[in-house]
Amino acid sequence: MAPRTLLRTCPLCEAVCGLAITLDDADKVVSVRGDRDDPFSKGFLCPKGASFGKLDDDPDLVTTPLIREGEGFRAASWDEAFDLIATRFTEIVTAHGSGSTAVYLGNPNAHTVAGALYLPALIRALSTRHIYTASTADQMPKQVAAGLMFGDPLTVPVPDLDRTDFLLMLGANPLESNGSLCTAPDFPGRLKALRARGGKLVVVDPRATRTAALADEHLFIRPGADAYLLFAVVHTLFAEELTDVRIEADGIDDLRAAAAEFSPEAVVERTGIPADTIRAIARDLAAAPTAAVYARIGTCTAEFGTLTQWLVDAVNALTGNLDAPGGAMFATAAAGGIPRTRPFRPGRWTSRVRGLPEAMGELPVATLADEIETPGQGQIKALVTVAGNPVLSAPSGARLDRGLAGLEFMVSVDRYVNETTRHATVILPPPRSVQSPHYDFALLQFAVRNYTRYSPPLVPLDGRPSESAVIARLAAAISGQPHAGTGADSPIAMIDELVISGMLHKAGMSERREELEGTDTTEQRIDLMLKLGPYGAWNGGELSLRTLLANPHGIDLGPLQPRLPGVLRTASRKVELAPPELLADVTRLRAGLATSAPEMVLIGRRQLRSNNSWMHNIAGLVGGSNRCTLQIHPDDASRLGLGELAEISSAAGSLTVQVEQTPTIMPGVVSLPHGWGHGASTTQSVALAHAGVNANVLTDDSVVDAVSGTAVFNGVPVTVGPA
Numbered sequence: 001m002a003p004r005t006l007l008r009t010c011p012l013c014e015a016v017c018g019l020a021i022t023l024d025d026a027d028k029v030v031s032v033r034g035d036r037d038d039p040f041s042k043g044f045l046c047p048k049g050a051s052f053g054k055l056d057d058d059p060d061l062v063t064t065p066l067i068r069e070g071e072g073f074r075a076a077s078w079d080e081a082f083d084l085i086a087t088r089f090t091e092i093v094t095a096h097g098s099g100s101t102a103v104y105l106g107n108p109n110a111h112t113v114a115g116a117l118y119l120p121a122l123i124r125a126l127s128t129r130h131i132y133t134a135s136t137a138d139q140m141p142k143q144v145a146a147g148l149m150f151g152d153p154l155t156v157p158v159p160d161l162d163r164t165d166f167l168l169m170l171g172a173n174p175l176e177s178n179g180s181l182c183t184a185p186d187f188p189g190r191l192k193a194l195r196a197r198g199g200k201l202v203v204v205d206p207r208a209t210r211t212a213a214l215a216d217e218h219l220f221i222r223p224g225a226d227a228y229l230l231f232a233v234v235h236t237l238f239a240e241e242l243t244d245v246r247i248e249a250d251g252i253d254d255l256r257a258a259a260a261e262f263s264p265e266a267v268v269e270r271t272g273i274p275a276d277t278i279r280a281i282a283r284d285l286a287a288a289p290t291a292a293v294y295a296r297i298g299t300c301t302a303e304f305g306t307l308t309q310w311l312v313d314a315v316n317a318l319t320g321n322l323d324a325p326g327g328a329m330f331a332t333a334a335a336g337g338i339p340r341t342r343p344f345r346p347g348r349w350t351s352r353v354r355g356l357p358e359a360m361g362e363l364p365v366a367t368l369a370d371e372i373e374t375p376g377q378g379q380i381k382a383l384v385t386v387a388g389n390p391v392l393s394a395p396s397g398a399r400l401d402r403g404l405a406g407l408e409f410m411v412s413v414d415r416y417v418n419e420t421t422r423h424a425t426v427i428l429p430p431p432r433s434v435q436s437p438h439y440d441f442a443l444l445q446f447a448v449r450n451y452t453r454y455s456p457p458l459v460p461l462d463g464r465p466s467e468s469a470v471i472a473r474l475a476a477a478i479s480g481q482p483h484a485g486t487g488a489d490s491p492i493a494m495i496d497e498l499v500i501s502g503m504l505h506k507a508g509m510s511e512r513r514e515e516l517e518g519t520d521t522t523e524q525r526i527d528l529m530l531k532l533g534p535y536g537a538w539n540g541g542e543l544s545l546r547t548l549l550a551n552p553h554g555i556d557l558g559p560l561q562p563r564l565p566g567v568l569r570t571a572s573r574k575v576e577l578a579p580p581e582l583l584a585d586v587t588r589l590r591a592g593l594a595t596s597a598p599e600m601v602l603i604g605r606r607q608l609r610s611n612n613s614w615m616h617n618i619a620g621l622v623g624g625s626n627r628c629t630l631q632i633h634p635d636d637a638s639r640l641g642l643g644e645l646a647e648i649s650s651a652a653g654s655l656t657v658q659v660e661q662t663p664t665i666m667p668g669v670v671s672l673p674h675g676w677g678h679g680a681s682t683t684q685s686v687a688l689a690h691a692g693v694n695a696n697v698l699t700d701d702s703v704v705d706a707v708s709g710t711a712v713f714n715g716v717p718v719t720v721g722p723a
């Protein structure tokens with residue numbers, strides 16, 4: 001067979017770019033290009049996407065199940081691995097109860113079909129409240145704020161990037177990250193287009209980032225102060241009678257009252273931004289024909305993360321830009337879940353040790369170490385991790401590292417032996433990405449244009465189970481049934497059949513089971529979700545698996561459309577601008593006005609050629625600008641007498657770090673990227689040679705955003721001195 005070029009969505013970040021992948025006759029990836037005929041990404045490709053082949057071909061990947069033997073691992077068969085899992089889970093649950101098991105789900109689950117469709121079955125099999133994910137180290141504040149304002153935590157507005165006249169961006173750096181909770185392939189190009197059509201971009205960041213360099217205006221802000229800035233904007237909008245609410249909303253008077261104390265003058269000290277500048281932002285937002293406020297990770301993983309995310313959309317609503325073209329809008333994804341019926345509520349239960357709130361059924365990852373270490377009924381004894389590396393990604397990572405070492409049993413579904421999975425008793429590898437189907441169930445809910453694309457597996461499985469089958473069989477093994485049946489008796493087919501019959505029954509279409517198409521039950525589920533979705537063939541539209549297969553470059557479904565009040569799930573069926581749960585936390589924010597900020601604080605940053613903790617094993621991606629350095633302003637460095645190395649300490653720990661002096665960071669702020677700190681135990685040889693340090697040795701799991709329980713990575717008090 002001659003080399004052939006096949007199409008697939010890139011699974012490596014939220015931009016969902018189309019890839020054109022050339023494979024040789026041994027199914028090896030020989031080249032990767034951007035898919036120029038993809039109507040959304042139009043050929044865009046970043047260095048990570050270009051490394052898709054190298055990643056696929058990494059000799060350090062785990063390719064068979066591994067079982068712990070002494071300090072290392074030995075290869076095992078799938079049957080042996082699942083037998084061991086079934087035996088040990090049964091023993092542990094018998095001895096300690098089902099509350100002694102836990103799961104941690106990492107970021108790549110947002111990019112896999114297995115993560116979207118099969119993790120619910122795994123969670124059900126575990127029957128535990130110990131559910132932890134990367135969300136509480138990431139976007140949970142946005143979801144809780146959206147849940148309280150719109151009734152559904154998945155109803156998250158995104159900036160209408162391609163049509164807005166004014167974009168205020170806080171704590172995001174899409175020129176490195178390519179965007180987040182805002183699915184926009186070629187985000188850099190879209191920002192350039194905004195400016196080219198006469199629009200204005202204002203970036204708020206404690207660092208003068210590459211995105212800031214592209215902006216009309218960049219404002220340095222003291223880390224953790226975004227809620228103060230946005231409250232002062234709200235204050236100004238009311239004080240100067242600039243509000244123009246065009247949607248059905250409750251709580252406007254309460255919002256005005258809450259903002260009363262946060263005048264621009266009152267927040268100058270906290271934010272470091274002059275009062276006149278804040279007023280000017282409020283006036284610009286109000287005056288622009290269309291405008292959107294967008295805030296991301298720098299503002300989520302912060303002390304007042306949920307308040308900040310609330311105020312972002314409060315400003316969008318007050319300026320008449322919520323749900324309006326060019327403002328902040330809701331996507332209409334082609335395949336979604338079943339809409340919730342009751343309004344979202346956070347904190348339906350709390351964690352055992354610290355009483356932290358549940359959100360969306362999960363507990364904060366910031367308390368995972370507590371729950372492992374603290375004896376008593378409900379102490380975690382067995383853990384499953386899927387596509388996560390919490391030793392490097394969760395706060396107080398060193399503590400978690402010690403905790404994982406003390407577990408009775410741990411299973412990891414992962415591509416690598418790394419800082420986390422080294423603690424596993426069993427490692428189960430997913431197959432290659434080219435052997436997996438791809439559909440962006442989650443990310444297309446946050447797209448800046450309505451769009452859909454399905455990629456079937458490009459290469460057959462050669463005897464390995466799909467990741468979906470691995471997770472389904474893991475769920476069965478945890479329920480005490482380790483033996484994989486075949487065909488209709490396999491765990492995956494049984495899960496799919498249950499889901500399909502449930503969905504058909506709900507839609508009153510049970511008799512249509514035989515009409516579903518696809519090469520397996522996974523594809524039949526996707527077919528059903530598309531057919532029942534807003535553009536679906538069984539819902540007055542045209543989409544089905546067959547249409548998507550016939551359009552392998554993806555299908556443009558048009559610009560975002562106004563969706564209020566239809567998407568609302570609040571009890572009032574209005575947008576709640578002042579939810580009581582958020583007003584209650586304003587007390588904490590108010591108290592902060594009186595306290596003085598720490599002298600030096602730590603923040604994070606992302607790097608273009610990196611991906612959290614797991615792309616440091618590709619030689620072409622590490623080195624150069626992609627190094628683990630502590631960025632510090634030259635004035636701070638000379639005041640502190642720093643040389644090449646520095647010692648940095650926080651309440652949680654200390655590190656010796658490589659110093660990078662740069663005037664692009666605010667004085668009083670230092671920045672360390674996360675995901676580094678590769679230990680001798682990983683089998684990733686390239687990553688080891690570029691080890692760096694674990695920023696999360698310094699972040700403190702005892703501090704969280706109160707409403708969502710999310711970890712605080714930005715604004716961590718530290719001291720820095722010569723090493």
Ligand SMILES: Nc1nc2c(c(=O)[nH]1)N[C@H]1C(S)=C(S)[C@@H](COP(=O)(O)OP(=O)(O)OC[C@H]3O[C@@H](n4cnc5c(=O)[nH]c(N)nc54)[C@H](O)[C@@H]3O)O[C@H]1N2
Pocket residue numbers: 105106107108112134137138139297301386387388389390392393394413414415416418430467604605611612613614673674675695696699713
């Ligand atoms: N200090 C600090 N810490 C942070 C952040 C920060 O800004 N600062 N950011 C936080 C954020 S936003 C996030 S999302 C988290 C990420 O936190 P995690 O999700 O815990 O960490 P990742 O580094 O993304 O780890 C992904 C793991 O999935 C594996 N993997 C990759 N592809 C696949 C696949 O297809 N299947 C399976 N089964 N495994 C796969 C990789 O080998 C790796 O072990 O980190 C958080 N931690």
Ligand SMILES: Nc1nc2c(c(=O)[nH]1)N[C@H]1C(S)=C(S)[C@@H](COP(=O)(O)OP(=O)(O)OC[C@H]3O[C@@H](n4cnc5c(=O)[nH]c(N)nc54)[C@H](O)[C@@H]3O)O[C@H]1N2
Pocket residue numbers: 013014107138170171172173174176177178179180204205206207209221222223224225226296297298299302603604605606607608609610611612714715
């Ligand atoms: N290349 C690359 N792309 C990625 C990732 C990666 O690791 N590498 N990770 C992916 C993941 S998991 C996510 S969640 C997204 C995140 O995507 P983004 O949110 O765009 O993430 P960052 O690039 O870290 O940008 C966050 C910015 O916030 C700033 N910041 C820090 N503290 C504060 C603060 O208190 N206030 C304000 N206003 N700004 C602050 C930082 O200086 C930084 O520039 O990126 C995704 N894409």
Ligand code: SF4
Pocket residue numbers: 010011012013014015016017044045046047048049050178185186
């Ligand atoms: S921007 Fe994201 S989706 Fe696009 S090629 Fe790069 S990693 Fe892949």
Ligand SMILES: [Mo]
Pocket residue numbers: 107138
């Ligand atoms: Mo993330």
